[in-house]
Amino acid sequence: FTEGRVIAAGQASGFGNWIVLDHQIGGKVVSTVYGHMFDDGVLVKNGDHVSAGQxxxxxxxxxxxxxxxxxxxxxxxxxxxxxxxxxxxxxxWIERAQEPGQASPQATDPGSNGGQP
Structure with a gap:
């Protein structure tokens, strides 16, 4: 996806565990949410800076x-x-995603152009 900051990591109702990242895209906040990890499957903590592909x-x-x-x-x-x-x-967002190790996609909101690269 794109770089961001971890704003939640750990137990969450219904999710088991979740990770919530905030990204700055086009001057606004966009959050991505990832859920259903086991306790040992959460590899980041609140406040961490993460990179695309990490x-x-x-x-x-x-x-x-x-x-x-x-x-x-x-x-x-x-x-x-x-x-x-x-x-x-x-x-x-998923359609624009690239495999880890490839060049990072441009940090733009795919909703602003119909999801086209």
Whole structure:
């Protein structure tokens, strides 16, 4: 995705454990949320600065889930405190994502151009 700051990492209701990152994109806050890691699957802590492509957590099956997966959300305007922003369709973000180790995508809001690179 793009660099950001960890604003939550650890136990969260329904998620087992989650990680919430805040990113500055186009002069505004965009949060990404990752959920269902086991306790030992959270690899960052509150306040950490993370880079695009950095491993921050491991897929798990904790919380309210029926199988191992990565829960992913994107929030325009921020996720915390408790849903202050607006949840948006993460599909354009996923479509633009590059494999770790490749050049980082430009830090722009795919919603601003229909998700096109």
């Amino acid at each position: 491993e921050i957590g491991r897929i798990g099956n904790a919380g309210e889930t029926t199988g191992a997966h990565l829960h992913f959300e994107v929030w325009d305007g921020g996720r915390l405190p408790d849903g202050v922003g607006t949840a948006v369709d993460p599909a354009p």
